[in-house]
Amino acid sequence: xxxxxxxxxxxxxxxxxxxxxxxxxxxxxxxxxxxxxxxxxxxxxxxxxxxxxxxxxxxxxxxxxxxxxxxxxxxxxxxxxxxxxxxxxxxxxxxxxxxxxxxxxxxxxxxxxxxxxxxxxxxxxxxxxxxxxxxxxxxxxxxxxxxxxxxxxxxxxxxxxxxxxxxxxxxxxxxxxxxxxxxxxxxxxxxxxxxxxxxxxxxxxxxxxxxxxxxxxxxxxxxxxxxxxxxxxxxxxxxxxxxxxxxxxxxxxxxxxxxxxxxxxxxxxxxxxxxxxxxxxxxxxxxxxxxxxxxxxxxxxxxxxxxxxxxxxxxxxxxxxxxxxxxxxxxxxxxxxxxxxxxxxxxxxxxxxxxxxxxxxxxxxxxxxxxxxxxxxxxxxxxxxxxxxxxxxxxxxxxxxxxxxxxxxxxxxxxxxxxxxxxxxxxxxxxxxx
Amino acid sequence: xxxxxxxxxxxxxxxxxxxxxxxxxxxxxxxxxxxxxxxxxxxxxxxxxxxxxxxxxxxxxxxxxxxxxxxxxxxxxxxxxxxxxxxxxxxxxxxxxxxxxxxxxxxxxxxxxxxxxxxxxxxxxxxxxxxxxxxxxxxxxxxxxxxxxxxxxxxxxxxxxxxxxxxxxxxxxxxxxxxxxxxxxxxxxxxxxxxxxxxxxxxxxxxxxxxxxxxxxxxxxxxxxxxxxxxxxxxxxxxxxxxxxxxxxxxxxxxxxxxxxxxxxxxxxxxxxxxxxxxxxxxxxxxxxxxxxxxxxxxxxxxxxxxxxxxxxxxxxxxxxxxxxxxxxxxxxxxx
Numbered sequence: 075x076x077x078x079x080x081x082x083x084x085x086x087x088x089x090x091x092x093x094x095x096x097x098x099x100x101x102x103x104x105x106x107x108x109x110x111x112x113x114x115x116x117x118x119x120x121x122x123x124x125x126x127x128x129x130x131x132x133x134x135x136x137x138x139x140x141x142x143x144x145x146x147x148x149x150x151x152x153x154x155x156x157x158x159x160x161x162x163x164x165x166x167x168x169x170x171x172x173x174x175x176x177x178x179x180x181x182x183x184x185x186x187x188x189x190x191x192x193x194x195x196x197x198x199x200x201x202x203x204x205x206x207x208x209x210x211x212x213x214x215x216x217x218x219x220x221x222x223x224x225x226x227x228x229x230x231x232x233x234x235x236x237x238x239x240x241x242x243x244x245x246x247x248x249x250x251x252x253x254x255x256x257x258x259x260x261x262x263x264x265x266x267x268x269x270x271x272x273x274x275x276x277x278x279x280x281x282x283x284x285x286x287x288x289x290x291x292x293x294x295x296x297x298x299x300x301x302x303x304x305x306x307x308x309x310x311x312x313x314x315x316x317x318x319x320x321x322x323x324x325x326x327x328x329x330x331x332x333x334x335x336x337x338x339x340x341x342x343x344x345x346x347x348x349x350x351x352x353x354x355x356x357x358x359x360x361x362x363x364x365x366x367x368x369x370x371x372x373x374x375x376x377x378x379x380x381x382x383x384x385x386x387x388x389x390x391x392x393x394x395x396x397x398x399x400x401x402x403x404x405x406x407x408x409x410x411x412x413x414x415x416x417x418x419x420x421x422x423x424x425x426x427x428x429x430x431x432x433x434x435x436x437x438x439x440x441x442x443x444x445x446x447x448x449x450x451x452x453x454x455x456x457x458x459x460x461x462x463x464x465x466x467x468x469x470x471x472x473x474x475x476x477x478x479x480x481x482x483x484x485x486x487x488x489x490x491x492x493x494x495x496x497x498x499x500x501x502x503x504x505x506x507x508x
Numbered sequence: 509x510x511x512x513x514x515x516x517x518x519x520x521x522x523x524x525x526x527x528x529x530x531x532x533x534x535x536x537x538x539x540x541x542x543x544x545x546x547x548x549x550x551x552x553x554x555x556x557x558x559x560x561x562x563x564x565x566x567x568x569x570x571x572x573x574x575x576x577x578x579x580x581x582x583x584x585x586x587x588x589x590x591x592x593x594x595x596x597x598x599x600x601x602x603x604x605x606x607x608x609x610x611x612x613x614x615x616x617x618x619x620x621x622x623x624x625x626x627x628x629x630x631x632x633x634x635x636x637x638x639x640x641x642x643x644x645x646x647x648x649x650x651x652x653x654x655x656x657x658x659x660x661x662x663x664x665x666x667x668x669x670x671x672x673x674x675x676x677x678x679x680x681x682x683x684x685x686x687x688x689x690x691x692x693x694x695x696x697x698x699x700x701x702x703x704x705x706x707x708x709x710x711x712x713x714x715x716x717x718x719x720x721x722x723x724x725x726x727x728x729x730x731x732x733x734x735x736x737x738x739x740x741x742x743x744x745x746x747x748x749x750x751x752x753x754x755x756x757x758x759x760x761x762x763x764x765x766x767x768x769x770x771x772x773x774x775x776x777x778x779x780x781x782x783x784x785x786x787x788x789x790x791x792x793x794x795x796x797x798x799x800x801x802x803x804x805x806x807x808x809x810x811x812x813x814x815x816x817x818x819x820x821x822x823x824x825x826x827x828x829x830x831x832x833x834x835x836x837x838x839x840x841x842x843x844x
Contacts (some may be wrong), residue, residue: 131619133626204813239736257828261620261835263552264769268761269831283817334592416754417633422627428623484635490630494607494641497624 081436081505088443095451102326103334108139112340115442116143117434118342118426119351122393126433126507128358128387129367131267134254136419138392140249140281140411141398143335147288147409149239151231151299157221157286158436164214165286166365168207177233218286226300228289236298237240240400242345248389249278255388259380274420281411289411295408300309301335304328307469336405343401344439347394364386364433395423425493431503440505448492449485456484513668514799515662520670520736524789527780528676528745531683535738536756537763538690538772539731541779543650545707545770547608547726549621554760556632559753560599561736562743563640565592566647571647575718581651585673596732604728605792612724629754645748648675653779686737687776694772698785699726707770716832724797755820759786760821767831768837777838782823790816 096104117135122468152266153195179196191440219227228406232398239308250273258269282291307313307328354360366373403409422445428439467474497502536558541553551557568588578584607628607740611621653659654677657669694700699722706723714720739753744750763782767774789820792810801807814822 129619131622146588257832261831265624265765265831265835267550267622268758268765268827269824272762272820272827275755275820276818276824279817279820283815302563345554417630421630424623426625428798478640480638483634483642486630487638488634490627490632490634493627493630494624497620497627498610501620 077508081440082325083217084440084504088440088447091447092443095447096465099454102333105330105337105448107447109333109336109340111407111446112337112344112444113398113405114363114423114426114446115439116398116401117349118345118394118425118438118442119347120389120398121352121423122428122430122432122435122438123354123394124388124391125427126353126435127363128384129263130262130384130388130391132260132270132388132391133267133275133416133420133424134270134272135423136414136416137270137277138247138251138395138400139402139419140274140277140414141247142396143403143409143411144281144288145243146236146237146297146400146403147294147395148231149242150235152296154218154221154226154228154230154234157218157226157229157427160182160221161214161216161218161286163217164210165229167377168211168214173209175200178203178499179181213486214381215284215286219374224414225290226289228286228294229406230488231236236404236459237300237339239404240397243400244393244397248393248397251392255385259388271310271416271420274416276415278411281414288411292407293410293412295405297404297409298422299407300339300404301332303331307331315479326347329339340401340405343395344399347397348435348439355435425489427503429492429503431497431505431507434503435505435508437503437505441503444504445489445492448488450484452488455480455487456481510634510799511666511765513666514796516664516666516668516670517770517795520668521786522791523786524670524672524676528679529787530780530783532738532745532779533759533763533783535683535686535734535741536760536778536780537767537775539734539738540735540760540764541767541772541775542727543768544730544764546703546723547612547621549618549625550761552622552625552757553603553629553632554731555733555755555757556629556636556750557596557600557626557735557754558739558742559636559750560632561592561596561732562739562741562748562753563592563636563750565589565646565736565740566640566743566748568592569647573667576619579650581674583648583650583719585647585679585740585744585745586678589737592740593733596736597729599628599632599661599730600732601725621813625735633750633754640750642750645743647748648744650674668795674747675741679741679745681739682737690734690772693730699723702799703727758820759783759823762827763829767799768839771837771839774837774839781838782826785826786819786822788815789822790819 092104092107092286097108102131117139120138121132121135124132135194179199182192182196182199186195218229221227223316232416254269254273281288284290285292288294295452304325309326313328313331314324317324320327322330362378363383365376367380426441426445427438428438428441431437457478460477464474464477536554538549539557540554543549543554568591569585571584572584572587577587579587604700607624608621611624644671646706651674653671654674655663655670655672657671660666660670671799683808694702694704702713702718703723703726705716706718710720713723742756759782764775764783765776765778766781767776767778790812792812794809797811798806811839
């Protein structure tokens with residue numbers, strides 16, 4: 075069987091899995107799996123850029139995904155009336171002052187002679203800067219959060235179409251990735267892992283606590299949608315008629331149709347990014363990246379600037395994750411910082427890339443769909459399994475109840491097992507790099 | 509101005525909690541650093557190894573409690589601890605045999621081992637949730653305080669009270685004993701010396717007839733013991749929740765790196781550096797400040813540098829600063 079045939083077979087199989095979900099469970103579930111599968115595929119394309127092309131180990135995907143989500147709020151929500159005048163200037167001024175302090179410290183470090191004086195000067199500057207920043211920033215935040223705190227209490231956004239947020243999410247993630255890459259790249263590979271793990275936790279902490287930005291754990295709900303609302307469709311006589319001609323009742327038809335629109339939008343993004351990634355992989359740039367990945371020293375000896383190239387690809391990959399994050403928040407229709415968990419948003423994406431085939435874009439996309447399907451379906455399958463395992467146990471026994479309750483944790487076990495098995499027996503993934 | 513009360517407030521809210529937390533981090537970081545020194549990879553499953561060891565300890569604690577066995581004023585968990593260590597050792601050795609050994613023989617790159625440890629982390633995390641569930645578990649019993657606030661006030665007549673929890677005392681004492689035992693082992697025994705030799709120079713160690721498989725096995729056994737002790741102490745002192753241990757990974761790694769990966773002394777120093785910075789930067793100093801400055805200057809605000817939710821940011825910033833200025837850590841660790 076040729077490679078192409080095998081790849082087609084894989085994708086057909088995954089398609090059949092999703093279709094069978096539709097037939098056996100419901101078409102809503104199937105479309106849900108498809109939509110999140112599309113988003114997961116975009117994320118794993120981004121991680122594949124970093125890991126597959128360049129061998130960079132990023133365990134902070136969650137942070138970049140969350141930044142994309144934040145961008146959705148900042149771009150698409152209407153500005154809160156009164157919040158900008160209450161504290162907009164103070165917040166922006168405070169943040170600028172904080173940034174200026176850091177820049178001044180860096181300048182001092184570069185300009186002054188090494189020694190005790192420099193240390194003292196920088197320390198004094200940072201302390202003074204910190205208190206000035208807090209004295210400007212804190213009152214402004216308090217004023218903003220006082221604006222209708224039950225429903226608003228944040229600055230709001232730019233009131234632009236939500237699709238604009240997708241590239242903006244990418245830019246936001248890229249900016250943070252640049253800062254992290256600048257410090258951690260060029261050090262040992264493990265350090266990048268720890269640094270990204272840390273920054274992702276901090277991004278989540280900031281999003282949970284800075285209520286003026288996106289309401290923190292109070293969540294922003296009711297984000298604008300690129301698709302029509304179900305209720306509008308149900309009231310639309312033309313739509314009800316079309317639905318009836320397919321033999322569907324208007325409620326089901328409207329939920330399905332909305333999901334189909336999302337799927338269409340996400341597919342466009344995925345296809346564009348896939349083509350770009352594929353072009354990059356087969357360009358001289360892609361060859362250089364792989365050369366660096368396979369032997370940094372040889373590449374450096376050939377005059378390639380390894381750290382700069384690493385920074386470049388790290389920023390690009392994180393930007394793709396940011397775009398996916400914005401898409402996901404758009405699909406959810408709300409930003410809930412409390413729900414970001416590293417197992418779901420970082421490590422799961424890693425399983426996707428490795429199972430699919432690191433270094434191969436097609437593999438990453440396949441892994442995204444397949445592992446997402448597994449992630450969703452493990453729970454009902456686990457429930458069914460446990461039902462049969464405990465079938466002959468007496469009702470009301472503690473063990474039986476415990477086993478039935480714990481199927482929710484089957485996901486982690488299964489994902490870990492899949493990852494270890496693939497790494498051991500097929501380390502290059504389902505669709506290996508050529 | 510009342511320095512004595514200020515000192516007591518400082519000890520009560522900063523010094524004692526930070527010391528206990530630092531001891532827990534140091535024990536965790538010692539495990540990470542040993543794995544790094546001998547097996548040469550960053551073990552992401554370490555947080556969940558701690559959780560697993562603590563879980564086995566908790567199960568035995570419950571068993572002993574149901575049998576009515578207790579240690580009087582001390583928590584029963586201390587009695588269960590050896591069993592927890594044995595359980596954790598069994599799991600870790602099994603993991604090494606089934607998972608890590610293959611990659612060691614292949615001489616896989618460290619980053620592959622890191623990814624493998626991610627898989628192990630998934631499985632251990634799932635296992636812990638599967639067995640004990642994702643919720644908070646309380647298993648501390650015995651006397652709650654060595655000195656309670658009321659006793660302290662009655663004893664000294666000061667306005668400010670000082671509480672010294674049993675769990676904090678146990679944490680500190682246990683950590684000291686464990687660290688002394690570990691250093692005695694590493695510096696005085698033949699096996700410990702062969703471990704250090706293997707860590708310093710693998711090829712030379714192999715040439716002098718050191719059995720690498722034995723070194724690796726001993727390392728895992730020690731790491732399992734350290735992880736279980738750290739996990740149990742943390743669970744006793746705060747509370748046991750599987751998900752918390754995943755979050756502990758960051759401060760633990762920060763401690764190990766700040767001290768210098770591969771250096772046991774560094775891991776201990778790093779643990780206390782991280783713990784004290786976390787507590788001091790997120791503590792609201794209002795109380796202490798009110799005692800120290802003249803009354804007219806007493807602060808209105810909390811005098812808190814950062815809210816406690818940002819404690820991860822503290823360990824992270826310290827980590828970044830150390831990485832930028834001293835990439836090998838305070839006690840020059842190794843860089844592979």
